[in-house]
Amino acid sequence: MANQSFAKSVMKKTALGIIVGVLVVVGAQLTHFPFVFQFMFFLYAMLGALVFILLDAPAMKRLEGFKAVGFLVVFYLLLSGLYIAGASILPQFDPEDEKGKIDKVLKLRRAQTELGKADELIARAKELDERAQAISKQLSSLGAGAQMEMPEQPSATGVGAATGDVIAQGKEQWELQECYNCHKLYGQGGKKRGPEMDNIGNLMTPEQLKEKIIDPKSWKAEGFDKDFKKGKMPDKYKDLMFPQEIDALVAFLATLKDPSVDTPKPIKMN
Amino acid sequence: MNEKEGGRGPLKTLNRSLWMVLAVCLSGVAAAFGQVPDAPPVDFPYAGNRTGVWVVAQLHILFAAFILGAPIFAVVAEWLGYKNNDPKYDRLAKEVIKVTVILYSMTALTGGLFIFVLLGTYPDFSTWLIKHFFLVFAVIYPLLFILETIVLYAYFYSWDSMKGARKGRHIALGILLNIVGTVTLFVIDGPTSFMNTPAKAAGDLSLVEFIQTASLWDKIANFSWMPLNLHRLVGNVTFGGFIAGLIAAYMYMGSKTDEERSYYDWMGFVGNMIGVGALLLLPFMGYLLAYELCDYDASICPYMMADQLSMFFEMQGAMVGLIFLASNYYIWLSLKRIQGVEQVRISGFVAVVVLLMPAIMGYTWKLFPPPEWQSLIVLGILVVLPVLLGKVPGLRNFTVSAFTMIKIGFLMIVVADAIWMTPHGFVATQGLATEENELPSWASELALMPAKNAAAFTLVFLTVVNYILYNRAIKRGTIMWGKIDFASQFVLIFLAFSAIWTMGLMGAVRSLTRKYYHVYNLVPDFTSEAYTPTLAYSSWVITGVTIVFYAIVSFAILVTLKAGSPKPVASPASPVPAEAK
Numbered sequence: 001m002a003n004q005s006f007a008k009s010v011m012k013k014t015a016l017g018i019i020v021g022v023l024v025v026v027g028a029q030l031t032h033f034p035f036v037f038q039f040m041f042f043l044y045a046m047l048g049a050l051v052f053i054l055l056d057a058p059a060m061k062r063l064e065g066f067k068a069v070g071f072l073v074v075f076y077l078l079l080s081g082l083y084i085a086g087a088s089i090l091p092q093f094d095p096e097d098e099k100g101k102i103d104k105v106l107k108l109r110r111a112q113t114e115l116g117k118a119d120e121l122i123a124r125a126k127e128l129d130e131r132a133q134a135i136s137k138q139l140s141s142l143g144a145g146a147q148m149e150m151p152e153q154p155s156a157t158g159v160g161a162a163t164g165d166v167i168a169q170g171k172e173q174w175e176l177q178e179c180y181n182c183h184k185l186y187g188q189g190g191k192k193r194g195p196e197m198d199n200i201g202n203l204m205t206p207e208q209l210k211e212k213i214i215d216p217k218s219w220k221a222e223g224f225d226k227d228f229k230k231g232k233m234p235d236k237y238k239d240l241m242f243p244q245e246i247d248a249l250v251a252f253l254a255t256l257k258d259p260s261v262d263t264p265k266p267i268k269m270n
Numbered sequence: 271m272n273e274k275e276g277g278r279g280p281l282k283t284l285n286r287s288l289w290m291v292l293a294v295c296l297s298g299v300a301a302a303f304g305q306v307p308d309a310p311p312v313d314f315p316y317a318g319n320r321t322g323v324w325v326v327a328q329l330h331i332l333f334a335a336f337i338l339g340a341p342i343f344a345v346v347a348e349w350l351g352y353k354n355n356d357p358k359y360d361r362l363a364k365e366v367i368k369v370t371v372i373l374y375s376m377t378a379l380t381g382g383l384f385i386f387v388l389l390g391t392y393p394d395f396s397t398w399l400i401k402h403f404f405l406v407f408a409v410i411y412p413l414l415f416i417l418e419t420i421v422l423y424a425y426f427y428s429w430d431s432m433k434g435a436r437k438g439r440h441i442a443l444g445i446l447l448n449i450v451g452t453v454t455l456f457v458i459d460g461p462t463s464f465m466n467t468p469a470k471a472a473g474d475l476s477l478v479e480f481i482q483t484a485s486l487w488d489k490i491a492n493f494s495w496m497p498l499n500l501h502r503l504v505g506n507v508t509f510g511g512f513i514a515g516l517i518a519a520y521m522y523m524g525s526k527t528d529e530e531r532s533y534y535d536w537m538g539f540v541g542n543m544i545g546v547g548a549l550l551l552l553p554f555m556g557y558l559l560a561y562e563l564c565d566y567d568a569s570i571c572p573y574m575m576a577d578q579l580s581m582f583f584e585m586q587g588a589m590v591g592l593i594f595l596a597s598n599y600y601i602w603l604s605l606k607r608i609q610g611v612e613q614v615r616i617s618g619f620v621a622v623v624v625l626l627m628p629a630i631m632g633y634t635w636k637l638f639p640p641p642e643w644q645s646l647i648v649l650g651i652l653v654v655l656p657v658l659l660g661k662v663p664g665l666r667n668f669t670v671s672a673f674t675m676i677k678i679g680f681l682m683i684v685v686a687d688a689i690w691m692t693p694h695g696f697v698a699t700q701g702l703a704t705e706e707n708e709l710p711s712w713a714s715e716l717a718l719m720p721a722k723n724a725a726a727f728t729l730v731f732l733t734v735v736n737y738i739l740y741n742r743a744i745k746r747g748t749i750m751w752g753k754i755d756f757a758s759q760f761v762l763i764f765l766a767f768s769a770i771w772t773m774g775l776m777g778a779v780r781s782l783t784r785k786y787y788h789v790y791n792l793v794p795d796f797t798s799e800a801y802t803p804t805l806a807y808s809s810w811v812i813t814g815v816t817i818v819f820y821a822i823v824s825f826a827i828l829v830t831l832k833a834g835s836p837k838p839v840a841s842p843a844s845p846v847p848a849e850a851k
Contacts, residue, residue: 031710031713033709034696034705034706034707034710036706036707037692037709040696041688044684044687047684047687048680051595051680052677052680054599055599055680059756059757060755060757062756064523068523068524072523075760075763075764076817076820079764079768080813080817083589083771083812084806084813086585086588086809087806087808087809088805088809090581090584090585090805091581091696091698092581092806093577093578093698093699093702095801095802095804098802099798099801102786102801105786106786106796110794110796178569178572181568181571181572193568234569235470236567236791238476239477239478240791
């Protein structure tokens, strides 16, 4: 009898949960929530139904001996499975994106270490070996009258060699140092911790920009008194960035000259 | 040349020759020795070095959290037993310490393993860190560990001898144990927090130059040291309480007599109450720690909340929500075993406040974000108003039953959980956010801190209200200890498991906020494993560590308490076992 009434209660609450869930989903649709949030809200409605089912559930029978142990093991497996599944269902980012970025951020620092020097030697030795193999291949084909071609001279692959446009490098530094976390640019990024940068090239000279990056307390953006006082802009860049990286970033920032964006006026501090 | 000169000459030559040969030999040996290359760092099999260190470190922290948290719980219980002359509390305290003593060796074992694994897999960094904190690792910490060992064993083995008039001294020994344990925690948190927030550079000095000349105290007393201390201290008490609940659940399940069931039912309730009591403070301790990390370096905040770790916090939101649901469900089951609970009522204004709290506090914290004091006035009014209105004549009769209040509470727990878990975008990193997976702009407030704080406070407030109802019920009714719904034991086990899992998750988050550094912004990690692992992978590691920890603790509990419990003795004349009577 008790089981029947509980079964009825389960059906009633499940139905109620579904009705509430559907209503919430309809409301979410009308108010422009994306599908993923609608689904989430429906799940909460069902969670609520489950909670109310549990509240009125009849008392569980006592378990003893091996039955209790078996139940426990199953319970642990269920919990483990639930937490792993729950974590796996959530959106996962691709670590490969981050690995490439980390390599670029740490490239110059790594080169300065013994490890970096050893890596460079190994890379150089490999390159020389490849050249030697190419030459010996050419030599062996000389007998067939093939014209000897010199293998391409390797490009200067030392770490300090220029790899391209300085401004492009500066834009890369903007991404690598994650300046977008605090500063909006081209309408993207930023959490209003720092000013929008689209017109900074018109307001500060390259020397002033460099001074600000190395010593954030040297300049304050108008209207950002609270953030300036709290020292929101990290003062770590003078330690983390090499001079050529700072110069590249400055070169990039100096090109930002869009007067249609209201970049606040910089104020020199003592 | 005379004979003497002729005699000395060959000897001198021989002497010089011998020295030269010796020098050549020595230099040869030196050259040979110098040519012996350093062994390369160990490659941890299967999972890699980073995961190897992760597993061992996490296990060590779990055991350490227990042996620091359980004595706090035990000493409080022992004192309550002494004050109220109630032997149940004394038995509770002793049983918890018994398990602690067994697990102490596991803490030491995993600690030693941790050091060896670190030195083998990251030798350069480990040596660097040991050198910078040599006094801590080589002198202070070992001395504290030895002292704690002595005090713990003295506390445990003197339990039976220091009774009656000497009980106060025994409690004082327990307090000393907790002081030593807390100091040990604070000391080892120094290098731990230093890895996250090494001291900021001073004046014109770079961070590297500053660290080279900084004193040991400068390195220990960094930005996140005290917030980490507070968070771990409160977390340890929560952990100790839930493990006491786990012990009670196992022993309840294995109880053969009503007396045993009654005792372990009570123990489960006390353990859960201590665990939940400390749990109420934990979100705010965690908030303080996150605030200090973000204050140290603003780029940590988006990394945690908006980018790679955002879904880790989504999972944390789910875990916290489940833990609050479970702990309140345990109160519900506890209430059901109280005779006369149907008569317990509470002011209806409490229900109204509970229903409106997320909206009111969310708006208040938007206008006056912490630490602005004005929000506290609104909070104070919301908390006090139902009590005052409930005393007004004419409004006194506006009451609801305890069960109705709890059901309203559960509804609001689900709502608060929903708010707590709503992200700005269902994406792993904000760079990938589009209209398809982001909150609409009119609802963006749901993802901000005022809404999250309001949700957290609602959960805390509801739990307190439920405990107030429980206290009213036990004052007016009769508790039937040992008659609680058997499902409650699974709730206790669920709470302990989930708390441990959440600790693992948050420990991973704290370590990952160092990004690709061993010491943030100071000592880069150049290995290929210096990237943020996915949440899915992390959940496997955390679950594996939790299961291993659970298996060891379960074994310790059963071996210590179940094997040690006195069996009923059958009288020799009677063929029937005594308990069958």
